[in-house]
Amino acid sequence: MISSYSDLIKATKSEREPQRLLFVFCRAELPDDASTEEKAAFEKGEGGALTPVICVDKTPREVSEFSVLVEESRNTGQSWDVVFVAAMSGRGGTPPSSDEAQQPMTMMVESIRLGNVSNYLPLDTSGNAVSLG
Template sequence: MISSYSDLISATSNEPEPQRLLFVFCRAEMPDDASAEEKAAFERGEGGALTPVICVDKTPQEAAEFSALVEESRKTGQSWDVVFVAAMSGRGGVPPSSDEAEQPMTMMVESVRLGHVNNYLPLDKSGNAISLG
């Protein structure tokens, strides 16, 4: 069971093929057509829409520490509330390249935008797995 970013990094080392991690950082926002109840829930930290603001792919070695990933995201100037993570397996002992990750990353961003996030690991700003919904 993966309950934190460090668990995820450990799990990647147990995979038979090298991995590439895909990250989609999202900001929680209130939809324009939100009802009064939805607005009140949002103020309590519930609900809202998750809007992708940053996406990046890295090998587990390039992103071994969550704090370094957070620091890198700060340099973009984009604030975020949750990051979704997915992993891609390599072949023949070679991790997928950034070029190979481009289409899956695009599909992941679109899935998140549409609210289809069940296939991804959601993490908070401390790198702890969170439950959405």
């Protein structure tokens, strides 16, 4: 069971093949036509839509600490509320390249836009797994 970013990094080390991690940072937003009830729930930290604002792929070694990932995201100037993570396995002892990660990343972003997030690990701004829904 993965309950934090550090658990995720530990899990990647136990895989037979080297991994590449895909990250999609999202901001919670409220639609312009939100009802009064939706606005009240959003103020309590509930509801809204998750809009992808940053996406990046890294090897676990490049971002072994969540703080490194957070700092890099801050340098973009984009605020975010949750980051979704997926992993890709390499072959023959070689992790997937950034080029190989582009199509899966594009599919991941589109899936998140459509609200299909069950295949990804959602983490809060502290690196703890969160339950959505």
